[in-house]
Amino acid sequence: MSAGQESSLRYLFAEAKSKSDALGSFTSASDSAYQENVLAAIESLEQCRKLARQISLFSPNEEFEDIASTDLPYLMIDYRLGDLILKENNQSRKGTLERAQEAFARFLRLLDTYRILSKTDSELFERYLENQNGFAVIRSNDPSTRRDSKIKRYKEEKSLKVKLDHLAQISTASEQDDSSIRDLYHAEAEISTYKAFESLDTIAQELKILALMPQSPPPGLGKSELDYRERNGLHKDGYSDRLDPSLSEMYRKGKAGPILNKDGKPLQPFTLLDSRQRLQNGVFGPDHSLPTMTIDEYLAEERRRGGIIDGGAENSVTAAQLDEDDVDKAEAETMKAREWDEFVEANPKGSGNTINRG
Structure with a gap:
């Protein structure tokens, strides 16, 4: 090894060691000055290795x-x-x-x-x-x-x-x-x-x-297309991990293809709506039926239909009025009252309960 080569090797190695030892003075490895020292030391050591190989050290x-x-x-x-x-x-x-x-x-x-x-x-x-x-x-x-x-x-x-x-x-x-x-x-x-x-x-x-870890996207895949696939969980074969269908699939009820053929004949069942907004509101609405009227509106409707009688119990029960000219009916009511009185006298209150007497 010549004196020049020895001097170059010693200088490069000392420079790399100096920059490497200086890394301890930095507080963050992400600091730009820290990375500059790292790269400079790596370059010096690469030259050292190359020179040592050339001279068969x-x-x-x-x-x-x-x-x-x-x-x-x-x-x-x-x-x-x-x-x-x-x-x-x-x-x-x-x-x-x-x-x-x-x-x-x-x-x-x-x-x-x-x-x-x-x-x-x-x-x-x-x-x-x-x-x-x-x-x-x-x-x-x-x-x-x-x-x-x-x-x-x-x-x-x-x-x-x-x-x-x-x-x-x-x-x-x-x-x-x-x-x-x-x-x-x-x-x-x-x-x-x-x-x-x-x-x-x-x-x-x-x-x-x-x-x-998942591989990086291929170079030919644009960022917009990648974002769309990641957002919708789509793969190259069209498979999606999403459980909820897209809005377009909801419009078609999950059926792909046109609704009408060239002659205007329906190819699949469909429902006519007045606007797309109505369909969208129905899609994102609750899955249970909501009330269509208030309680006051319901009571008013029931009162109109005769389901509610105003005035309380006194007006709701009308005592039966006997016709004095109807002798047969009056006699029948009298006989019914007598039979009830005789039954009450023959069966005093509590006489039927003989099981629990002491």
């Missing part, structure tokens, strides 16, 4: 000990790139996730090539390659097992952070100690490996959710 025939100490920071190019891509506010979320997934996979593949991955991480990476879209760090569905695994990984991450901070202090105190510098970058690669697997797990879950 890393070779599959080497091991970690064969890498120069000054080149060790560039092992993190793809990890930093994947982490920044996830922060990018892009309309195509699926494309963003897939780009980040590829960057993390390249990072892990590079570490696996140099045998930097532990045995456990190497097996985990093989499992990822076998099923990228269904990858999960913890495969068990048992709650207790998942809880124990999460606690174990949390302790491992915490231990790696403590180790990294300790090595960073040693490296700062003895900048000329090459062994301390190499240990520091090796520890950084270990904790980045842990975070890369966690990110791949999250990406796989989010891609599953996106796969279940």
Whole structure:
């Protein structure tokens, strides 16, 4: 690697790291300045990766000990790139996730090539390659097992952070100690490996959710037509999820086609109405019969028909007047009164109730 290339690579990587570290000063990820820093850092890292590939900075025939100490920071190019891509506010979320997934996979593949991955991480990476879209760090569905695994990984991450901070202090105190510098970058690669697997797990879950979401409308479908279909629940085949028919279907009573043929002969039953407004009022009216007159109007109508007699009980009952000239009728009334008096004398009040007497 020439001095110019080394200078360019060092400058691009330092610029990307500076912009990436500056993201912590922003309060919102949707801020335009935040996104500008993200895009600028991504562009610098893309150029770093391109330049490192051109000069064959890393070779599959080497091991970690064969890498120069000054080149060790560039092992993190793809990890930093994947982490920044996830922060990018892009309309195509699926494309963003897939780009980040590829960057993390390249990072892990590079570490696996140099045998930097532990045995456990190497097996985990093989499992990822076998099923990228269904990858999960913890495969068990048992709650207790998942809880124990999460606690174990949390302790491992915490231990790696403590180790990294300790090595960073040693490296700062003895900048000329090459062994301390190499240990520091090796520890950084270990904790980045842990975070890369966690990110791949999250990406796989989010891609599953996106796969279940409805697809975007085809490019040829206009917005007005799309709004109409969404508003009415229509699909391409004309099927509708709506339970209530449209107004035009109500006019036709659900029957499509013309009412009359060319000769004027009815093709289906129909009802003539005085206006479309009357039909519309009937459609959106109540489904029960409403009163057609008030109570006062009803009483007045009943009085007119003779159903109500005014004047009370005295006028409603007229005593029968006997005709003095009708002797037979008067005699019959007299006999009826005598028979009733005799019945009352023979049957005093209460004489018939003999069951409940004490």
